[in-house]
Every structure is written in C-alpha cells, then in structure tokens.
Amino acid sequence: MLLIPCPWCGERDVHEFHCGGEAHITRPAGADTIDDAAWADYLFMRQNPKGLYYERWNHAHGCRKWFHVVRDTVSDQILAVYQMDEAPPDIPGRSS
Amino acid sequence: MQKYSIFSLARNALSRHENWREAWRSPEPKPEYDVVIVGGGGHGLATAYYLAKEHGITNVAVVEKGWLGGGNTGRNTTIVRSNYLWDESAGLYEHSLKLWEGLSQKLNFNVMFSQRGVLNLAHNLHDLRELSRRVNANRLNGIDSEILDAQGVKDFCPLIDTSLTLRYPVLGASLQRRGGVARHDAVAWGFARAADALGVDIIQNCEVTGILRDGDAVQGLETSRGTIKANKVGVVVAGHCSVLANMAGFRLPIESHPLQALVSEPVKPVLDCVVMSNAVHAYISQSDKGELVIGAGIDSYVSYSQRGGFDVVEDTLHAVVELFPMFSRMRMLRQWGGIVDVCPDASPIIGKTPVQGLYFNCGWGTGGFKATPGSGNVFAHTIARDEPHPLNAPFALDRFTSGALIDEHGAAAVAH
Numbered sequence: 117m118l119l120i121p122c123p124w125c126g127e128r129d130v131h132e133f134h135c136g137g138e139a140h141i142t143r144p145a146g147a148d149t150i151d152d153a154a155w156a157d158y159l160f161m162r163q164n165p166k167g168l169y170y171e172r173w174n175h176a177h178g179c180r181k182w183f184h185v186v187r188d189t190v191s192d193q194i195l196a197v198y199q200m201d202e203a204p205p206d207i208p209g210r211s212s
Numbered sequence: 213m214q215k216y217s218i219f220s221l222a223r224n225a226l227s228r229h230e231n232w233r234e235a236w237r238s239p240e241p242k243p244e245y246d247v248v249i250v251g252g253g254g255h256g257l258a259t260a261y262y263l264a265k266e267h268g269i270t271n272v273a274v275v276e277k278g279w280l281g282g283g284n285t286g287r288n289t290t291i292v293r294s295n296y297l298w299d300e301s302a303g304l305y306e307h308s309l310k311l312w313e314g315l316s317q318k319l320n321f322n323v324m325f326s327q328r329g330v331l332n333l334a335h336n337l338h339d340l341r342e343l344s345r346r347v348n349a350n351r352l353n354g355i356d357s358e359i360l361d362a363q364g365v366k367d368f369c370p371l372i373d374t375s376l377t378l379r380y381p382v383l384g385a386s387l388q389r390r391g392g393v394a395r396h397d398a399v400a401w402g403f404a405r406a407a408d409a410l411g412v413d414i415i416q417n418c419e420v421t422g423i424l425r426d427g428d429a430v431q432g433l434e435t436s437r438g439t440i441k442a443n444k445v446g447v448v449v450a451g452h453c454s455v456l457a458n459m460a461g462f463r464l465p466i467e468s469h470p471l472q473a474l475v476s477e478p479v480k481p482v483l484d485c486v487v488m489s490n491a492v493h494a495y496i497s498q499s500d501k502g503e504l505v506i507g508a509g510i511d512s513y514v515s516y517s518q519r520g521g522f523d524v525v526e527d528t529l530h531a532v533v534e535l536f537p538m539f540s541r542m543r544m545l546r547q548w549g550g551i552v553d554v555c556p557d558a559s560p561i562i563g564k565t566p567v568q569g570l571y572f573n574c575g576w577g578t579g580g581f582k583a584t585p586g587s588g589n590v591f592a593h594t595i596a597r598d599e600p601h602p603l604n605a606p607f608a609l610d611r612f613t614s615g616a617l618i619d620e621h622g623a624a625a626v627a628h
C-alpha cells in the first residue's frame with residue numbers, strides 16, 4: 117500500500133486518492149490542421165517508463181486538490197511532490 | 213523429442229525416473245538467426261512453435277530475460293473463454309479456444325485444459341442487458357454462449373449466494389460451457405518442448421538491452437549474452453513492451469500496471485466452474501490441487517514493481533466473501549503480482565511496427581492467457597509472411613491513428 121504525500125494534508129493512504137496518470141501531456145495546437153498521427157500521439161501514446169515517472173494525483177477523498185508526483189515505477193518510491201503549474205523538477209543523481 | 217505416454221511412464225518407473233531427458237536443450241546463442249522472439253512467456257513460445265511447425269522456419273531463437281513462463285504466463289488465474297463482444301475479437305479468441313481444444317495431444321504435453329464452464333454474473337438490470345447483448349453477439353459468431361436466470365445460476369453453481377438480501381444480488385449470468393482453465397506453467401513448457409524438438413533454440417537468462425537498426429530496418433539485438441543478429445524480430449514481452457518500443461525509438465498506447473492474484477489453502481473440491489463478476493469485481497475458480505484461485509484488480513497507477521497494493525486484495529476478498537459466504541474462513545496462502553500491459557480499448561496489438569522486420573505482440577493486459585495458442589499462431593503468420601493473418605489484421609498498431617478501435621471493456625471489465 118502506498119502512502120501518497122498530499123502537499124496539503126500530508127501522507128495519506130493511496131485509497132483516498134485518484135491517480136491521474138502521466139503528467140505534462142499538452143494538447144497540440146491547431147486542432148483543425150494537425151493530422152491523425154498527431155492526434156493519436158496526443159490521445160493514446162504514453163511514455164510508460166520503467167524508472168522515473170512524472171504523474172498527477174488527486175486527493176479525491178480528502179482536500180480534492182490535484183498535484184504532481186515524481187515516482188520510481190520500479191520501487192514505487194516517491195521522490196518529489198510539486199504543484200500543478202510547476203515544471204517537472206530534476207531528481208539529483210537520476211536521469212530518467 | 214522423447215514421447216510422453218503411459219508406456220514411457222512405466223518404462224521410466226523401472227529406472228526410478230532417473231533417466232528422463234531434459235524437456236528442451238539450453239544452447240548458447242548463435243551469432244545469427246532468421247527470427248528472434250523476445251520474451252519466453254506462453255505467447256512468445258507459441259509463436260516460435262508455430263513458426264517452425266506451420267511455416268517451416270526453424271532457425272529461430274526465443275530469448276528470455278528470466279525463466280520460461282516467469283512473467284504473466286506463470287502468474288495468471290488461467291481463465292480461458294472466447295465470449296467477447298465484437299466480431300474481430302470473436303474471431304481471434306475463438307480461434308484460440310479451438311486450438312486449446314486439441315493442444316495437449318498436439319504438444320504431447322498435458323496442459324490440463326479443463327472446460328468446466330465460465331459464468332459471468334449479472335447484479336443489476338444493466339448487467340443483464342449487457343450480458344444478453346454479448347451472448348447474442350457470441351451466438352451470431354458461432355460461439356457457444358447462453359443466459360441463465362438466478363435459479364439457473366444456482367443450479368449450475370450451488371455455492372453462490374443468490375438470495376435477494378445481498379447488497380448486489382445475482383440476477384442471472386452468461387455461461388460459456390466450453391470455457392474453463394488450464395495449467396499455466398504446462399502451457400509454457402509444452403510449447404517450449406515442442407518448439408525445441410523442431411529446432412528452436414530456447415535461451416533463458418538472456419535480457420535484450422538494445423535493438424539494432426540499419427536505417428528503418430531491424431538488424432538484431434543487443435543482449436546480456438552478446439549481440440544476436442536477425443532480420444526479423446518478434447517482441448512479446450507483455451508489461452515490458454514500452455521498454456522495448458523505447459529501444460526501437462517509438463511509443464505505444466500502453467500503460468503497465470500491477471495485477472494481483474492469490475490462492476487459498478487447498479480444500480476438497482467445492483467449486484467446479486469459473487465464476488466472474490464485473491460489478492463486484494471478483495473472479496474465482498478451484499485448482500485441481502484444491503486451492504481457491506482468486507484474481508484481484510489492477511492498481512490504478514503505472515508500476516513495474518510486480519507487486520500490488522493490499523487495498524486491492526482487500527476489495528477483492530470483500531466481493532468473494534459476499535458471493536460465497538462459506539469462503540469467509542478460508543486462509544489465503546500466497547499472493548503475488550504480474551505487470552500487465554493495458555491498452556486503451558482493452559484489445560491487444562499484434563502486427564508490424566514503424567521499424568521494418570520488427571513485430572510487436574502486446575497489450576493483452578489482464579486477459580491474454582486464454583489467447584496464448586491463437587496469438588502465437590497468428591503472430592507466427594505475421595512474421596513469416598511479413599503481413600498479418602486476417603484474424604489479427606484489425607489489431608494493428610495503426611488503429612489508434614485510424615480510430616478503428618476494438619472496445620472490449622465490457623468483456624474484459626473484470627481483470628481476468
């Protein structure tokens with residue numbers, strides 16, 4: 117069972133949260149001009165990395181706020197927490 | 213291949229079973245093969261077997277980073293059925309079910325395929341309608357499938373609590389009598405042994421670390437046991453497919469999640485069919501050893517940890533105890549996790565990739581064991597001819613660009 121560090125409520129049981137998946141996916145500009153491949157890339161293609169992962173969580177049964185988490189998908193260790201409008205932080209000693 | 217039979221058993225009994233030969237060789241990798249299959253799970257081994265058996269391509273290696281069947285093949289709850297909704301899926305899964313039906317004889321290896329019937333329970337009006345629709349679709353596709361009312365469920369599986377006092381009462385079920393379970397390890401071993409007998413090299417403890425390319429074409433593999441050249445490479449690595457795609461320079465619409473299962477202490481036979489429920493999310497059968505085999509759900513987050521959260525196990529056991537009150541005092545013996553490759557439309561991806569000569573077979577998620585023989589069969593065809601078999605053509609990677617998705621969330625809702 118994971119303990120998720122909500123920036124407002126502190127560490128809480130994963131049961132209270134909704135996982136929002138991969139972070140920093142931006143909707144492509146020019147919706148009426150981009151081709152199907154660009155849409156497929158945006159809608160469906162994912163990094164799914166084995167290692168450092170930048171993802172979104174929502175404290176659904178708590179404060180209901182969204183935030184970002186950096187987690188290692190091999191150990192499930194959470195390495196950093198940051199706000200929705202922040203850029204992904206570098207993790208010292210880790211590339212990706 | 214040393215043929216297994218009642219006579220060979222008797223003969224070997226005379227020498228105290230000390231003279232059985234190894235079921236397959238463990239050769240050193242050759243510098244080059246016609247085809248290399250990455251991943252020694254059931255699907256990869258079946259692919260190699262059908263390449264040799266049906267397409268005469270025997271200069272083949274299967275490279276596996278751990279041991280045969282050590283991935284999801286050896287970790288799954290072994291439910292086999294073909295009652296999927298859409299025509300494309302019906303074609304693929306029923307092809308596989310037909311291959312299961314003669315598999316032990318073909319492989320000369322007892323895969324313990326037991327067609328004991330699979331129930332999918334309905335707990336509300338919507339479930340009933342959804343199941344009826346699926347049963348009708350199955351029958352139009354020539355797949356055996358029927359609807360039972362609550363009494364019919366009770367008659368078929370007397371253990372289930374069908375009283376109306378349940379929080380989620382059982383209103384009926386779909387039943388596929390030809391569905392059932394098989395022995396997971398035996399499937400990997402049976403295909404491995406038969407493929408080896410046809411000349412396929414099975415190489416364990418050999419991890420692929422890079423994919424070699426010459427421009428747009430695949431040239432071979434970098435592995436922990438050296439470079440292996442091949443102009444055709446089939447990748448069948450389930451939860452690790454994105455890692456391999458990354459080595460080849462493209463992305464997949466896949467996310468990898470832990471999926472757990474658990475078994476109880478063994479007891480006398482009590483449950484002689486497979487029971488699944490989408491709504492309360494539980495699925496259960498009893499193994500020939502007597503253990504209850506229970507599948508849980510996936511964790512919601514991406515993880516390669518090969519273990520899941522206890523909360524998921526807890527939720528599953530709630531549901532099981534509600535349906536089968538008599539199991540409330542059973543003790544669970546073991547619990548484990550696999551990494552499943554979840555695709556947005558709950559259907560697999562089988563076919564070509566942006567790299568010439570590189571083929572992927574993945575995205576089976578929580579439900580690919582049932583497809584093991586069929587998947588290997590059509591994937592071998594795809595690799596041998598460099599074009600998909602008609603049955604797997606709709607399952608190409610480019611359906612995510614064309615929009616021709618094959619949405620099987622209904623048939624695959626309970627992770628199985």
Ligand SMILES: Cc1cc2nc3c(=O)[nH]c(=O)nc-3n(C[C@H](O)[C@H](O)[C@H](O)COP(=O)(O)OP(=O)(O)OC[C@H]3O[C@@H](n4cnc5c(N)ncnc54)[C@H](O)[C@@H]3O)c2cc1C
Binds near residue numbers: 420450578580
């Ligand atoms: C708990 C659980 C329950 C399930 N229940 C069912 C069920 O009831 N019915 C059903 O139909 N399906 C079920 N499934 C799904 C099913 O197990 C899988 O879809 C299926 O077994 C996949 O087979 P595979 O051969 O493709 O993958 P795997 O058996 O996972 O084989 C892939 C292999 O690739 C190897 N590999 C990975 N990376 C590399 C590398 N870099 N180099 C070399 N080798 C590599 C792995 O070690 C692994 O052995 C379940 C899965 C789980 C985890």
Ligand SMILES: [Zn+2]
Binds near residue numbers: 124125175178180
């Ligand atoms: Zn909070």
